[in-house]
Amino acid sequence: MRKLSERVGTFTDSVIRRMTRISDAHGAINLSQGFPDFDPPAEMLERLSQVAHEGPHQYSITFGAKNLRDAIASKYNKATGLDTNPDTQIIVTCGSTEAMICAMMTVCNPGDKVIVFSPFYENYGADAILSGADPIYVPLVPPEYDFDPVCLEQGFQEGAKALVLCNPSNPCGKVFTKEELTVIADLAKKYDAYVITDEVYEHMVYAPSVHTIIASLPGMAERTITCNSLSKTFSATGWRLGYMIGPKDVIEAAKKVHDFLTVGAPAPLQEAAVAGLNLGEKYYEDLNRLYTQKRDYFLQGLDEIGLKHNIPQGTYFVLVDISEFLALPQFKGWTDLEFCEWMIKEIGVAAVPGSSFFKEPVYHLIRLHFARQKETIDKALRRLQKLKKILD
Ligand SMILES: Cc1ncc(COP(=O)(O)O)c(C=O)c1O
Numbered sequence: 001m002r003k004l005s006e007r008v009g010t011f012t013d014s015v016i017r018r019m020t021r022i023s024d025a026h027g028a029i030n031l032s033q034g035f036p037d038f039d040p041p042a043e044m045l046e047r048l049s050q051v052a053h054e055g056p057h058q059y060s061i062t063f064g065a066k067n068l069r070d071a072i073a074s075k076y077n078k079a080t081g082l083d084t085n086p087d088t089q090i091i092v093t094c095g096s097t098e099a100m101i102c103a104m105m106t107v108c109n110p111g112d113k114v115i116v117f118s119p120f121y122e123n124y125g126a127d128a129i130l131s132g133a134d135p136i137y138v139p140l141v142p143p144e145y146d147f148d149p150v151c152l153e154q155g156f157q158e159g160a161k162a163l164v165l166c167n168p169s170n171p172c173g174k175v176f177t178k179e180e181l182t183v184i185a186d187l188a189k190k191y192d193a194y195v196i197t198d199e200v201y202e203h204m205v206y207a208p209s210v211h212t213i214i215a216s217l218p219g220m221a222e223r224t225i226t227c228n229s230l231s232k233t234f235s236a237t238g239w240r241l242g243y244m245i246g247p248k249d250v251i252e253a254a255k256k257v258h259d260f261l262t263v264g265a266p267a268p269l270q271e272a273a274v275a276g277l278n279l280g281e282k283y284y285e286d287l288n289r290l291y292t293q294k295r296d297y298f299l300q301g302l303d304e305i306g307l308k309h310n311i312p313q314g315t316y317f318v319l320v321d322i323s324e325f326l327a328l329p330q331f332k333g334w335t336d337l338e339f340c341e342w343m344i345k346e347i348g349v350a351a352v353p354g355s356s357f358f359k360e361p362v363y364h365l366i367r368l369h370f371a372r373q374k375e376t377i378d379k380a381l382r383r384l385q386k387l388k389k390i391l392d
Pocket of ligand 1: 170
């Protein structure tokens with residue numbers, strides 16, 4: 001047989017999603033792939049059951065049902081103070097996943113350079129390869145995961161056409177401050193670059209951190225493509241609903257990419273999702289309170305076990321430092337992936353090896369998430385206690 005494309009030889013399947021499959025095969029508690037074990041709001045589910053009988057069951061308008069785009073525009077305009085036109089500036093996509101690759105394919109020619117902060121959500125590596133873009137990695141430096149503006153400017157000086165931003169940031173939980181976003185924005189304007197931003201964790205932000213949508217900064221709406229999703233905000237990762245928002249000319253071009261990639265997002269689910277977006281501010285406040293409690297509870301549990309970890313300002317991820325384990329004779333020479341596989345089998349908890357998020361050689365971190373009901377978190381923490389015994 002003839003060889004497959006060189007493209008598919010240059011990246012692996014998603015390590016995050018692979019960990020879920022291994023976790024399921026061993027009956028472990030899955031704290032690897034980030035999705036909640038609780039349902040979307042009742043209003044969305046009720047509407048979905050009506051829609052099952054009433055429709056729509058056929059294609060929606062390719063760039064999204066009008067009522068969903070209207071609801072998205074209303075939420076976004078309230079948050080940003082912008083006057084986004086739902087007919088010309090929004091595309092409903094199959095998750096933020098499609099929005100991001102669609103944005104990259106719309107902006108980039110093969111060989112164009114794109115700045116990506118490291119650590120980064122692993123999809124961006126594959127997005128760059130699939131769109132032909134050449135990533136320039138700029139480190140986010142622990143423990144604060146801040147960046148060096150000089151290093152960032154070098155990326156723009158090398159000719160970056162776009163910068164990929166994940167805010168709040170998976171996996172390190174960083175929420176970029178307004179000052180940091182202003183540095184990025186000023187450089188994007190100075191070097192005439194686009195910003196492609198993934199903001200799926202916008203409502204999982206822990207006080208005193210505050211989330212700023214970079215498109216709301218002066219002069220940024222015209223060069224920013226904001227990608228977002230209903231997956232995390234409405235506990236509906238399986239619905240595959242997301243969206244991208246940008247300047248009219250960019251969105252007009254992106255509509256073509258989206259149309260030929262997917263035709264459109266699932267029509268019945270778009271209809272049911274409107275009920276979620278209509279819930280209003282209180283829903284987002286309650287969600288934020290829920291995740292704040294979960295974060296505090298999970299971190300306290302890790303502290304009691306004695307596991308070292310970062311303190312996420314946003315998202316529902318925690319990076320746990322496994323250096324102490326890797327220094328023990330029984331783990332000598334192990335990679336973080338081997339450690340995660342061992343954890344699934346012997347501890348019964350699934351994590352993601354940190355190396356799948358870093359460009360730099362970082363092998364001493366694993367990522368856990370706490371988007372789980374309290375009973376599941378308790379059970380996971382009890383299992384993680386077994387790790388402490390190994391250190392004792
Ligand atoms: C930063 C980030 N972006 C996008 C996604 C996927 O979002 P969606 O379900 O909307 O495709 C995830 C899922 O974990 C994520 O962490």
